[in-house]
Amino acid sequence: MPISPSSSAQAAREAVAVRLRELRAEAGITGAELAARCGWSHPKTYRIEGARTPPSADDIRRWCEACGAAGQAGDIIAQSRTAESMYIEWQRKVRTGLKQLQHSYVPLFRATKLFRIYSPTMVPGLLQTEGYARGLMTSITRFRDIPDDVAEAVAARLERSRIIHEPGRRFAMVIEEPVLYYRLGDQDDMAAQLGYLLTAGALPQVSLGVIPSATTERSLWPQELFHIYDDTLVSVELLAARVQVTQPSDIALYVRSFEQLRGMAVYGANARALIVRAIEALH
Incomplete structure (x- = not known):
């Protein structure tokens, strides 16, 4: 853990x-x-x-x-x-807006072959649709009282996310079921986002798992949102900062955590059923 x-x-x-x-x-x-x-x-x-x-x-x-x-x-x-x-304050990172933050990840994404992402709070950035990303970034901009470059930041995030369709990379993502119900954007935005999860989850290079809320006797409690880039870096997102974990023993701990969380998730038809249920709940 x-x-x-x-x-x-x-x-x-x-x-x-x-x-x-x-x-x-x-x-x-x-x-x-x-x-x-x-x-x-x-x-x-x-x-x-x-x-x-x-x-x-x-x-x-x-x-x-x-x-x-x-x-x-x-x-x-x-x-x-x-x-x-290793401890990068978000307020300093985003003080000029969110667009530059999106661009700052591109070199890391380009260098990574295996992405492992666990998110208990939101749809992972690589799978976010335009409306969902706009709702999220609008909230961040207002909360942090930073310059409003949401339109440019959303465009940069969508451009960055195209990497998911490029050959030679694998994406293993695990989300908690409540993520499907947290509304970022309006009803239409959420419907489009959930619909895209059905599509993206079927891509051969993508493994999308959902941990059901009804899971009994969890082997690991919900963790903070984290990304593992190959076996060289873990990025942990907190309210105040992004923590970059580089020590091999700590990276191994996050990899072990991810595998336990991944083992509790459902995939394929079972994951799609949870997503469809969330879509139905919108109406």
């Missing part, structure tokens, strides 16, 4: 803190002595060593120089930047 979705980012920060603490210990100086050499307060040293305050590039350079290890600064700065990039 997945650990806290921000844990990989925190673990990466802690690895930087441990490395800096080890440098100080190897230099044989106290935290107070290091603070004096670096020109900052004593508590700052312990906040950095405790992974409570992420060090800036300048902080790391001063720290390494104070410990007589200036040559290690470059590597530690790179390690720290990687750690901080």
Whole structure:
């Protein structure tokens, strides 16, 4: 089962803190002595060593120089930047609107051969229709009070989603049954979206599973929305941020989770029956 979705980012920060603490210990100086050499307060040293305050590039350079290890600064700065990039704040990412966010995924999509997606809250982006995507992005724009580029963002998402029809890729997607009933857009938008799920789910390169709400004795409770790109990256979507999981042990945990969730889903005729039932409920 997945650990806290921000844990990989925190673990990466802690690895930087441990490395800096080890440098100080190897230099044989106290935290107070290091603070004096670096020109900052004593508590700052312990906040950095405790992974409570992420060090800036300048902080790391001063720290390494104070410990007589200036040559290690470059590597530690790179390690720290990687750690901080793992937790990407949505508000910063979307402050100019949603179109650019859609484009930012294209290189990752192009490099991926196997997409594994679990969504307990919405239809996966790769399967979203125009009206559904518009309803979702309109809600996001209003909630976050960001520039309204919904029309352009929807067009970019639909263009990006064409990759599902390109050869050489596989898409395994699992959704919870309530996703079929959460209305994003009006009744016609939802009817079109559910109808498209019937079509897309029949594509040979797509495996679309639905976990019935009536599933008894679930082997795994509903998780946060996550995407697994091959076996190299997991992207977890939270309200405040997107967490990028890159540590192999954590990726393996998400893969294991996905397989358990996938095993609880129904496919083919049984999945279509659930979708048809949701369509009927619209009227």
